[in-house]
Amino acid sequence: MAAENLLPREYGYVVLVLVFYCFLNLFMAFSVVKARKKYKVYFPTMYALESENKNAKLFNCVQLLRRGHQNSLEMMPKFFMLMILGGIGYPLTCVALGSIYVISRYFYFTGYSTGDPHNRMKIGKFSFLAIVGLMICNILFGVKLVRG
Numbered sequence: 670m671a672a673e674n675l676l677p678r679e680y681g682y683v684v685l686v687l688v689f690y691c692f693l694n695l696f697m698a699f700s701v702v703k704a705r706k707k708y709k710v711y712f713p714t715m716y717a718l719e720s721e722n723k724n725a726k727l728f729n730c731v732q733l734l735r736r737g738h739q740n741s742l743e744m745m746p747k748f749f750m751l752m753i754l755g756g757i758g759y760p761l762t763c764v765a766l767g768s769i770y771v772i773s774r775y776f777y778f779t780g781y782s783t784g785d786p787h788n789r790m791k792i793g794k795f796s797f798l799a800i801v802g803l804m805i806c807n808i809l810f811g812v813k814l815v816r817g
Contacts, residue, residue: 683756758810
C-alpha cells in the first residue's frame with residue numbers, strides 16, 4: 670500500500686488518537702441528548718425557562734455540557750489538521766500532545782456540567798497547551814520541508 674510506504678510507521682498511533690477523539694465527541698453528544706430527555710427540554714430550545722419548566726435551573730447547569738460540546742466541535746478541525754500534518758514529521762510527539770488534548774477535553778467538558786463554568790479549566794486548560802505544542806510541531810515540520 671502506498672500510504673504505508675510514505676508515512677512513518679508510528680503514524681498509526683496518530684490515527685488511533687484521532688479515532689479516540691471521535692469516540693469522546695460521541696460521548697459528549699450522547700450526554701447532551703440524555704440531559705435534554707431527563708429534563709424534558711427538547712430541540713430547538715437551547716435553555717429552559719423557569720416559567721415553563723420546573724427543572725430549568727438543573728437543566729441549564731447541565732446544558733453547559735452543550736457549550737462544552739460545541740466548543741470541542743469548534744476546535745476539532747484545528748486539532749485534526751495539526752495532528753494529521755504534524756504527525757507526519759513528529760508522530761510520537763503529536764501522539765503524546767494529542768493524548769493530552771483528548772483527555773483534557775474530557776475534563777473540560779465535564780467541568781462545565783458542575784454548574785460552575787470555571788471548573789472546566791482545572792484540567793481542561795491543558796488542552797490549549799497541547800494545541801500550542803501541536804502548532805510548534807507543525808512549524809518545525811514546515812521548516813524541515815522547506816529546507817529539504
